[in-house]
Amino acid sequence: MMYLRSLLLAVAVSQLSGVAVADPLPSWNTGLTKSAILSFVERVTDADGGNYVPPSERIAVFDNDGTLWSEQPMYFQLIYALDRVRALAPQHPEWVDNPVLKAAMDGDVEGVLSNGKAGLMEVVMVSHAGMTVEDFKAAVRDWLAKARHPRSGRAYDEMVYQPMLELLSYLRAEGFKTFIVSGGGVDFIRVFAEEVYGIPPERVVGSSIKAAFEQASGAASLRKMPALDFIDDKAGKPIAINLHIGRRPLAAFGNSDGDLQMLQYTTTGTGLRFGLIVRHSDAEREWIYDRDSHIGRLDKALDQAEAAGWTVVDMKRDWRVVYPFELE
Amino acid sequence: MMYLRSLLLAVAVSQLSGVAVADPLPSWNTGLTKSAILSFVERVTDADGGNYVPPSERIAVFDNDGTLWSEQPMYFQLIYALDRVRALAPQHPEWVDNPVLKAAMDGDVEGVLSNGKAGLMEVVMVSHAGMTVEDFKAAVRDWLAKARHPRSGRAYDEMVYQPMLELLSYLRAEGFKTFIVSGGGVDFIRVFAEEVYGIPPERVVGSSIKAAFEQASGAASLRKMPALDFIDDKAGKPIAINLHIGRRPLAAFGNSDGDLQMLQYTTTGTGLRFGLIVRHSDAEREWIYDRDSHIGRLDKALDQAEAAGWTVVDMKRDWRVVYPFELE
Numbered sequence: 001m002m003y004l005r006s007l008l009l010a011v012a013v014s015q016l017s018g019v020a021v022a023d024p025l026p027s028w029n030t031g032l033t034k035s036a037i038l039s040f041v042e043r044v045t046d047a048d049g050g051n052y053v054p055p056s057e058r059i060a061v062f063d064n065d066g067t068l069w070s071e072q073p074m075y076f077q078l079i080y081a082l083d084r085v086r087a088l089a090p091q092h093p094e095w096v097d098n099p100v101l102k103a104a105m106d107g108d109v110e111g112v113l114s115n116g117k118a119g120l121m122e123v124v125m126v127s128h129a130g131m132t133v134e135d136f137k138a139a140v141r142d143w144l145a146k147a148r149h150p151r152s153g154r155a156y157d158e159m160v161y162q163p164m165l166e167l168l169s170y171l172r173a174e175g176f177k178t179f180i181v182s183g184g185g186v187d188f189i190r191v192f193a194e195e196v197y198g199i200p201p202e203r204v205v206g207s208s209i210k211a212a213f214e215q216a217s218g219a220a221s222l223r224k225m226p227a228l229d230f231i232d233d234k235a236g237k238p239i240a241i242n243l244h245i246g247r248r249p250l251a252a253f254g255n256s257d258g259d260l261q262m263l264q265y266t267t268t269g270t271g272l273r274f275g276l277i278v279r280h281s282d283a284e285r286e287w288i289y290d291r292d293s294h295i296g297r298l299d300k301a302l303d304q305a306e307a308a309g310w311t312v313v314d315m316k317r318d319w320r321v322v323y324p325f326e327l328e
Numbered sequence: 329m330m331y332l333r334s335l336l337l338a339v340a341v342s343q344l345s346g347v348a349v350a351d352p353l354p355s356w357n358t359g360l361t362k363s364a365i366l367s368f369v370e371r372v373t374d375a376d377g378g379n380y381v382p383p384s385e386r387i388a389v390f391d392n393d394g395t396l397w398s399e400q401p402m403y404f405q406l407i408y409a410l411d412r413v414r415a416l417a418p419q420h421p422e423w424v425d426n427p428v429l430k431a432a433m434d435g436d437v438e439g440v441l442s443n444g445k446a447g448l449m450e451v452v453m454v455s456h457a458g459m460t461v462e463d464f465k466a467a468v469r470d471w472l473a474k475a476r477h478p479r480s481g482r483a484y485d486e487m488v489y490q491p492m493l494e495l496l497s498y499l500r501a502e503g504f505k506t507f508i509v510s511g512g513g514v515d516f517i518r519v520f521a522e523e524v525y526g527i528p529p530e531r532v533v534g535s536s537i538k539a540a541f542e543q544a545s546g547a548a549s550l551r552k553m554p555a556l557d558f559i560d561d562k563a564g565k566p567i568a569i570n571l572h573i574g575r576r577p578l579a580a581f582g583n584s585d586g587d588l589q590m591l592q593y594t595t596t597g598t599g600l601r602f603g604l605i606v607r608h609s610d611a612e613r614e615w616i617y618d619r620d621s622h623i624g625r626l627d628k629a630l631d632q633a634e635a636a637g638w639t640v641v642d643m644k645r646d647w648r649v650v651y652p653f654e655l656e
Contacts (some may be wrong), residue, residue: 058530133570177530190574200384201504201574202531208571213563213589220592222570229571235541242461242550243536243557244572246518246529262547263539 024170027163027321036311037167038251040274044250051272055175059249061241061262062168064182064189064206064254066296067278068197069160070149072287074109074295076156078120079182080143082107084127092126101126129209129226133187136224140191146199147175154325157192162321164253164278168197176251180242182206183233183258188225205244207232233258238265250274260301267308275310277301282316285323339636352498355491355649364639365495368602372578373502379600383503387577389569390496390592392486392510392517392534394583394624395606396525397488398477400436400615404484405512406448408471410435412455429454442513453554457537460549461515468519482653485520490649492581492606496525504579509569510534511561515552533572535560560584566593578602588629595636603638606627610644613651 009201028034041052065071085095085104095101100119103111110144112119128136144157151158168178180199182189186206193199208229211222234239238261242250251274252259252266267275277297280289290298304311313319321327356362371379372386393399413423413432418496423429428447431439440447456464470638472485496506508527510517514534521527536557539550560568566589569577580587580594587605595603607626608617618626635638641647649655 056522059530179530186571194384202387202507202572204574211567211570213566213593219596220566220589222566222593237538238541238548238550242539244530245512246514246532261548264543265541265550268547298488309356 024173025166027165027319029318029320030319033311033313037136037274037276040251040272041171041174053250053271057247057250058171058174059175059179059245059247060171060176060251061179061181061205061245061249061253061266062164063254063256063259063262064180064184066280067161067253067259068164068168068180069157069298070147070286072152072289075184076159077188078109078123079147079156080140080188081123081127082109082112083143083147084139088126095126098122125209125226128185128188129224132221132223133211134221136187137191140188144192152323152325154323157196158325159323160196161278161319162324162327163319165197165324167253168199171251172198177203178243179203179205179241179245179249181232181237181262183231183236185209186232205232205240207236235261237262241265252276253278254301255280256296256298257300258296260304263301263308263310264304267310268295275305275308276312276313277305278313279315281314283320284316285319285326286315347442349482350420351431352501353491353494355494355647357646359646361639361641365602365604368579368600369499369502369504372600377605381578381599385575385578386499386502386504387573387575388499388504388579389507389509389533389573389577389581389594390492391582391584391587391590392508392512394608395489395581395587396492396496396508397485398614399624400617401478403512405516406437406451406485407452407475407484408468408516409455410437410440411471411475412467413451417572423454426450449556453537456513456516457552457554460551461539462549464515464552465519468516472520480651482651485524486653487651488524489606489647490652491647492656493525493652495581497654498526498616499579500526505531506535507573507577509560509565509590511559511564514560533560533568535564565590569593580604581606582629583608584624584626585628588632591629591636591638592632595638603633603636604641605633605638606641607643609642610647610650612644613647613654614643 025034043049044053046052057246062068065075082104085101089095089105096121100112100115100122104123105293109122112123113217144155147156149156178199180189180193184206186204186208190201190204193204210225210227210229212225214221214223248269249266252263252275254263255278265276276300280287282288353362371377372381374380390396393403410432413429417423417433428443428450432451440451465600469507472483475484477484477487500507506527508517508521512534514536517534518529518532521532538553538555538557540553542549542551577594578595580591581604582591584607591603595601608615610616618630
């Protein structure tokens with residue numbers, strides 16, 4: 001109702017002034033998905049309506065892998081880890097005797113994963129630990145500048161979703177605070193989140209390994225240690241949201257079963273809430289996968305979406321553009 | 329230099345317009361401490377100067393107990409815990425057989441602490457765990473509304489420092505993001521930080537106990553569990569700053585050895601940085617304690633202050649007003 005009224009008003013104003021009112025989501029095709037987003041935002045920001053929420057409580061949380069950027073053929077951070085093992089290998093001749101690290105050096109993901117989680121952890125630790133946070137971030141920055149995605153030939157941070165960039169900007173323009181709540185590493189995401197998404201480091205929540213405080217020649221720094229600290233996935237997401245944000249979000253955006261509890265926590269709060277799932281349905285422009293995928297599996301959350309009132313984005317149908325570089 | 333120039337300019341402008349330029353820190357007495365604060369802020373915000381820092385990097389971190397509010401005769405959160413044990417005791421007749429909880433019920437702090445850290449932890453757990461985060465916050469809110477400080481007779485959240493409230497507002501007006509980084513419990517502080525300090529929940533970093541995600545009759549919530557998660561004190565402070573804020577702060581404000589590593593981490597960053605220690609030197613209006621105090625011990629950090637270039641506030645000398653209620 002609110003949305004219809006303001007749409008009619010917008011048309012009236014644009015006719016009156018002879019200037020078209022700017023669409024905040026130009027890369028979203030007209031349809032129920034786009035309407036659901038606009039309607040929700042209009043209702044919680046309408047100071048005269050019964051669903052008004054003050055700006056301080058307009059918290060929007062976004063998963064990253066598969067929600068803000070692509071995650072195929074594997075999580076980009078895992079590609080970073082494998083590239084990093086390869087880059088460091090000349091300084092570690094002993095790694096060739098380690099089957100997991102040897103597989104990582106060869107870019108043999110199956111080989112790494114054949115040792116289960118322990119293999120993956122070994123690769124993550126040798127590529128992410130043992131250096132200061134500053135040095136780690138510099139290494140990721142260098143990698144982002146040079147590495148290219150095997151299919152698109154683009155830098156990984158160009159493989160972000162144009163419709164989601166518009167959504168982030170639109171929400172912030174409407175007084176929302178936008179946060180990333182990702183299973184990916186918090187220090188990794190922070191390297192590009194501010195420039196690419198407009199999300200500053202303090203609004204990035206993610207998984208972490210432990211850190212140690214140390215002092216050398218008068219300067220204090222933090223060294224990343226080879227031990228898990230927190231996995232920000234599944235039930236870990238609402239726990240991390242409470243710890244880092246301290247408020248139940250008003251809106252949550254995800255794409256996989258890893259986001260299920262975040263969606264539940266968000267949308268079972270009192271008053272009007274919003275949950276959205278990005279469904280990867282576009283084999284041509286992006287990828288098509290859901291229930292059977294090892295990466296970004298979307299199964300339980302999809303089953304619960306309708307009853308929970310979550311909006312499901314059909315990427316193929318709802319997105320006019322997928323990546324920003326399509327607009328070049 | 330910068331400060332002197334702008335001070336002269338301010339005088340000139342005020343004479344020109346016939347209107348006095350507002351002092352952003354009226355409760356701070358004129359002197360070296362106040363000048364050091366103003367000079368630092370002017371230098372990092374002067375876009376034409378060599379020390380300019382963009383707003384996104386203007387991170388200021390504040391300890392809470394003894395830095396933003398009083399902490400005597402004991403941490404206010406500990407008083408909450410003892411009051412809470414007493415309030416819950418009628419529902420737990422078995423507690424009288426537990427020496428620690430019996431001591432807590434009697435308000436016998438010595439008795440609680442005679443069992444070492446284990447005693448303290450037991451009191452913290454029965455008073456802070458076993459309920460949802462929402463219920464915990466409601467209980468703290470109720471307590472704050474009713475409980476009164478034994479000496480001042482004031483609500484605990486009235487025992488905040490007027491000069492620090494002005495400093496928080498001044499820094500935010502100058503584009504800083506202000507954070508609390510406290511050894512106190514993060515969920516406890518969030519109950520009053522937004523209203524009292526203007527610091528929203530997502531900018532409060534603190535100690536925590538574990539939480540569990542649960543669903544009951546369709547609603548998701550988080551339950552506080554009787555297990556430690558993180559102690560945000562000493563070396564824990566820079567670690568938490570990196571995890572929650574993701575940037576080395578530009579300025580740090582503390583009052584005890586628990587803030588030493590936060591001060592070191594902040595002020596050994598590149599470029600101009602600022603460290604400040606509040607020294608409790610006013611027996612009449614507040615309290616006087618430092619090296620020998622069990623609460624808020626200030627010893628090592630005081631020894632290092634001069635060489636590190638940290639500004640030490642002498643509460644008695646530097647503060648014209650201590651508490652806001654003095655202005656009533």
